[in-house]
Amino acid sequence: MTSQIEGSVDTSTLDTNNANTAQMNEQRLLELGDKYSFRGRIDRKVGVGPIFVRGRGTEVVDMQDKTYLDFNSGQMCAALGHNHPRIVQAIHEACETLIHGHSSFYNVKEVELATRIAELLPDPLSKTLFGESGADANEFAMSVARLYTGGRDIYAPLTSFHGVSVGTRSVTFAGWRRGHGGLPSDGKAMFAPYCYRCPLSKTFPSCKLACLDASFELIDGQSAEQPAAVITEPLFSAGGVIDPPPGWLRRLAELCAARDMLLIVDEEQTGLGKLGSMFGFEDEGVVPDIVTLAKHFGGGVGVSAMTTSPIIEEVVVEAGMTVTHSHSNDPLICAAGIASLDIVAEENVPEVARALGERMLQHLHELAERYELIGDIRGRGQLTGVELVTNRDTREPANEAGKALGDACLKAGLIFSVRRDGSVIRFVPPSSTTLDQIDQAMEIFARELEVVSGATRSE
Numbered sequence: 001m002t003s004q005i006e007g008s009v010d011t012s013t014l015d016t017n018n019a020n021t022a023q024m025n026e027q028r029l030l031e032l033g034d035k036y037s038f039r040g041r042i043d044r045k046v047g048v049g050p051i052f053v054r055g056r057g058t059e060v061v062d063m064q065d066k067t068y069l070d071f072n073s074g075q076m077c078a079a080l081g082h083n084h085p086r087i088v089q090a091i092h093e094a095c096e097t098l099i100h101g102h103s104s105f106y107n108v109k110e111v112e113l114a115t116r117i118a119e120l121l122p123d124p125l126s127k128t129l130f131g132e133s134g135a136d137a138n139e140f141a142m143s144v145a146r147l148y149t150g151g152r153d154i155y156a157p158l159t160s161f162h163g164v165s166v167g168t169r170s171v172t173f174a175g176w177r178r179g180h181g182g183l184p185s186d187g188k189a190m191f192a193p194y195c196y197r198c199p200l201s202k203t204f205p206s207c208k209l210a211c212l213d214a215s216f217e218l219i220d221g222q223s224a225e226q227p228a229a230v231i232t233e234p235l236f237s238a239g240g241v242i243d244p245p246p247g248w249l250r251r252l253a254e255l256c257a258a259r260d261m262l263l264i265v266d267e268e269q270t271g272l273g274k275l276g277s278m279f280g281f282e283d284e285g286v287v288p289d290i291v292t293l294a295k296h297f298g299g300g301v302g303v304s305a306m307t308t309s310p311i312i313e314e315v316v317v318e319a320g321m322t323v324t325h326s327h328s329n330d331p332l333i334c335a336a337g338i339a340s341l342d343i344v345a346e347e348n349v350p351e352v353a354r355a356l357g358e359r360m361l362q363h364l365h366e367l368a369e370r371y372e373l374i375g376d377i378r379g380r381g382q383l384t385g386v387e388l389v390t391n392r393d394t395r396e397p398a399n400e401a402g403k404a405l406g407d408a409c410l411k412a413g414l415i416f417s418v419r420r421d422g423s424v425i426r427f428v429p430p431s432s433t434t435l436d437q438i439d440q441a442m443e444i445f446a447r448e449l450e451v452v453s454g455a456t457r458s459e
Contacts, residue, residue, distance in 0.1 A: 026051050026063040042075075042164070042176065043417065050410075055082030057432040060415075069441050071416045071429045076237075076269055079296035079382060080343050081432030087299035090339035094332040101331050103324045109334035116341050117307055120278065122287050124309040130329045130337075134268040134294030135163030137304035138231065140323050141290045142167060144308060145262040147316045151228035154264075155219060157192040158199075159239030162231060162266055171231055174239035174419075186228075190215035192236070193244035196376045196387060197395065204245040212248065216255050229262040229289075234280025237269040240424040241385025243378050249284040262312075268294035268304065269383070272340070273349030273431070276357060276381035299340040303333035352431045353381030359435050360384045360427060363442035373398055373453045379427075386425040397423035401452050408448040414441050 026049055033039075033047040050062035060070045060082060073079040080087070094109070101107035110130065118126040131137050142154050156162065156171035163169065164176055170187025177183070191199050191211040200210050219227060234249060236242040249265075256263045265288040270280040272293065277283055279291070289312065294304035327333070343349070357380060364386060368374040375389030375398075388398035388405075399422035406418040406425070417426045429438065 023064055029063070057081045057083075058430050058434075058437055066413065068410075068413045068415050069429075069437060069444075071414060071427045071433075071441055073296065073382075073428045073430045074300065076295045076428050077298070077302075078300045079274060079428060079430050080299050080340060080347075080349070081430045082300065084299050084339075084343060084432070086339045086343050087301065087336055090299075090335040091301065091332065094335040098331045100327065101329060103326060103328050103330075107329065107331045107334070109331040109338065110329040113305075113334040113337045113341075116338060117293075117305060120341065121291060121307055122282075124311070125287065125291055125307045127310055127313040128305050128307045129323065130334060131304040131306070131325065132302045132327055132333065133163070134266075134292065134304050135165040135168045136325070136328075137268065137292035137294055137306040138162045138168045138171075138264075138266060139165060140306040141264045141266075141292050141308075142171075142229070142231065143321065143323055144290060144306070144312060144316050145229035145264060147319050147321055148312050149226055149228045149260060149262060151226035151261070152186040153188055153219075153223060153225075153227040154186060155188050155190045155215070155227065155230045157232055157236065157239075158189050159192040159194055159236040159242050160231070160233060160266075161236070161238035161269075174236070175421075188219075188222075190219065190230070192239070192242065193248045194240075194242050195245055196242075196378075209245070209248055209251050212251055212255060216259075219259075227259065227261050229264050230256050231264040231266060233266045233270060234283070235270050235275060235380060235383060237383055237426070237428075238419060240387065240420045241379045241383055241426050243380060247284070249281060249286050253284075253286045253288070262289040264288060264290040264292065266292050268292055268297075272297060273344050273353055274382045274428075276350050276354040278344075278350055280380075297340055298333060298336040299343065301333055301336035303337045305337070347431065349431045350381070355435070356429055356431070356433055356438060357381045357384060359438045360429070360442070363438070363446075367442075367446055367449060371449055371453045373401060373449070382428055382431065384427045385419075386427075387420075388423050388425065397421070399423050405445075405448055405452045408452065409444055412444045412448060414444040 029051055030047050039047055052060045052062050054061050059067050061067050114128040117128050129140055154171055158173045161172050161174045170183040173189050191214055193211055195204050202210050253263050265281045267279050281288055290308045292306050364377045372392055373388050375392055375395055376387040379385050388402045390396045390398045402418050402422035419426050
């Protein structure tokens with residue numbers, strides 16, 4: 001027999017049409033959230049509003065019936081649009097047939113999705129294992145690399161984000177490490193291709209990718225055994241929307257191959273059209289040894305994929321590798337993955353992403369001419385970043401201004417994420433976004449930027 005916790009709220013009966021009642025209900029839920037929900041979230045440590053109740057396309061609505069433009073696509077997982085009808089239909093059909101499958105056996109949706117991914121990726125990437133989160137897929141990838149090469153050390157650029165599980169946090173250097181001691185010691189850092197803040201104080205292209213040469217000099221010097229892999233993003237999203245210079249990924253692949261290291265490309269925040277190409281690594285003409293997918297891969301449902309070659313799969317399976325979880329390869333999440341691939345193809349998401357990015361950049365470059373607070377603008381497709389500085393010559397990060405801008409825009413109805421301790425604004429509008437909504441979002445951003453920029457000058 002179950003009992004209702006004293007003071008809890010039956011959310012099915014909440015009246016969100018009455019402003020006063022909705023505000024009271026929201027406050028009660030916030031109090032319950034603070035009391036019963038774990039609050040260590042990736043961007044906020046305390047339970048504060050808004051509390052969202054529904055969404056469609058690019059918009060989400062809170063308990064007080066206020067509508068927001070979601071230019072972070074939820075946690076980037078709704079980058080095809082919230083509650084896309086194709087995703088909803090796929091979930092419904094899975095619920096009518098088979099939700100959970102035995103992970104030791106194939107199921108129809110798993111095989112169909114694995115086949116679709118093999119058709120989408122370049123040869124020889126054709127063997128896929130499914131998980132439930134991006135961290136899952138990257139954990140799988142690192143395990144495969146270690147078992148295949150016999151090495152342990154896996155390197156990642158200092159702007160990397162690959163998850164916050166124990167293993168993936170060891171190669172996540174963009175943040176979220178403090179206080180999490182006891183991480184595996186075989187996750188190691190290398191210099192990042194962060195041209196705006198070059199760690200070697202050089203300038204591209206005259207630098208000749210010195211960050212890579214310096215990184216591999218360190219790798220060679222400190223490796224006591226065969227290193228296993230480098231894991232990288234083709235564009236560093238959570239690290240501050242940092243786009244490597246042309247040729248960086250291609251040269252990285254060459255340096256890994258020369259040392260019998262595997263190259264793992266984490267396309268979880270960048271793949272399936274978001275950058276304006278189907279995969280970010282395609283722009284460099286590179287074929288990685290392992291690719292991981294997640295985020296909008298499930299259209300909002302938690303599904304991820306790790307794909308490698310038949311040769312690598314054969315070696316690690318023969319060595320005894322078993323990594324599936326209870327819900328790996330479930331028909332429900334695989335059905336959502338199939339629907340997401342249909343959406344990407346039928347709605348031509350790469351082309352849409354390019355159009356959205358062009359419109360966004362047009363607005364931002366106009367704003368940069370008016371506000372010294374904007375130091376750098378970068379990104380590809382749906383992923384756009386604005387780096388804020390107190391002085392364009394010294395490039396001192398404007399951390400507090402970025403945090404204030406994020407809070408002000410949220411109150412005004414525009415959601416985005418703030419990275420690098422406040423100095424980088426990251427926009428990720430869903431592919432459902434219209435050009436009019438881009439204009440509307442940039443109007444809000446410009447209005448609040450004027451206020452924050454004025455406050456910064458007055459200080």
